[in-house]
Amino acid sequence: MSMLVIRGSFKVPEKAQPDGDTIPFYPDDVADWKLVPGRKKIVPEPDGRAAVRLEGIDALETHYGQQPSVQHQPLRLAHEAATELLKWVGFTSVERHDDETVTTVPASVPGFILTRGADVHGRCVAFVGRRTPPVYSGYETSVSDKLLKNTANRHLLSLGLAYPTFYAGLPGHLRDVLSTAAQEARAAKAGVWADGVDMTTKGFEVTGMSSLTDDDHGAVILPKLFRRLKDYLELNPADPSVACFPAFLAGAADEFRLESAPAKSVTGLHHVIEVTNGRTVRMTHQPEEITFIEK
Template sequence: MPFTVIRGHFHARGYSPDGDSLRFAPQDTALLGRLSGPRARVNARGHVQLRIEAIDTLETHYTPPAGGGVYAQPAQWAEAAAERLLGFAGITGVVWDAAHRTVVEAADGTPGFILSRAVEKNGRPVAFVFAGDPPEADGAEVFLDAARLEESYNHLALREGLAYPTYYTGLFRELRDSLTAATGAARAAGLGLWPTDGTEAGFDATSLAVITDRVPILPKLFRRLVEYMVSFDTAVGFREKMEESAEPVLDLTEQNFTHFDSFIEQAAGSTRIRLTRPPEALVFDEMVARPADQFSRLLDPSAAP
């Protein structure tokens, strides 16, 4: 299935962008109606919030569903990713508020385009993000290959070590393989957050400050652990709680369909936690649980765009 080219402009002023989410004003909002999934949420300014495909950067302002405050991951890399995205989009003169959450001033409205096929459950187009003008007409349908992918912010964020790869079922294997190679190169070169990453090395979650102030970890793991620790005031028992949730995931290493908790290592009574798979070895299903055979195309080399 091809991607739709949607021209537009990037906006940050009055918003809280981070390293994997930015506001975008399509030149023709009607093109959003071509995308599969629910209707895109367009605000009064004609802007949509993008969900940038295949990457997850450190949280700058996360509120657990049950409440309990606003939490962020280590600011060095969370803020670096946000600044890199704004720079990639050509937005300059950025002034943040005192909490470094909201952009109060910026020279935005810069030109760019997205390649998208779908809108996710929160009304955000799932997008590959590009600066400048596309060679195609607005609304054209194109096939995205690995060479063009390298021009996107998605690829750049991974190859500079500013983001974790986070894959979902809609991502083609050819594109995933290119993003995984970029991740591996950044990790091997010790770029960005990788030298201090605690996801596989493990970390001792004796307090929330460990993961909010000191140790960067996969944001998907961070969000679930924060929610648990806010509710129970400890990390003890986290894996067991994750087991109850049975979050579906495809393990690319063993080509096995299982659950996220299968890769969370935590001894009984301990606060030490780690993932036993690198993030790029997992494919998550953001929809409701589906039969495992619906994942099968992700393992098929012929399932390319």
């Protein structure tokens, strides 16, 4: 599959709060945003930038939701992923402040993105590369395994600093490269896969929001699962029971396919979630076995 190449630079604007799977990108030619396909067009900021959502990965949340109910996952690994992304693209110094804003040195670094389009929210979803792109900006190029291995997306998975999270449309050979990187990191017990860290498929007890957010004892889980649990718990903050979580997931209507049955799609994450005793939650499949379908 060919993807659009856009050349530009990465820069963290004032008051921005970058995380481990999104990065501000400034194309050399702002008109290049018009070349990005998708049902919803990308609308850049007045300075030409737009946020790029990294394809195929999901890092722990440093901030999710709207004020006054913004929440985060355990921050050590969330910050580590965010810092690693910025350093990988070329920033030599990354200083994170108490309000989650970041100061970098140098102010900007050159790089490029490889994109197959914008998502339903109008965000550019892309593979992130550094320095010089493989072809001229505004042209398409075939993304080989070798090219993919030199992206921030694959790098973060290889360190165990992000979870694989795939959507339909990602070519199978690229998905395989990313899956392998995640599985090798899991075997090496790196990042979220270190002993006793990730609890997504092992199971974790939910006793309230702090059981998902506490920096020392909060459960480290797939960010998509965290987001669904956060939204569910906020419906009734006084009751931490997750007995009705499967029904909530059915209503959320996430559509996906399992690698074990690729021709069949199902709706609702309750198909891959187990809840026991009204308190313990676990996913029954590893993240790379699931392919989500955008509506």
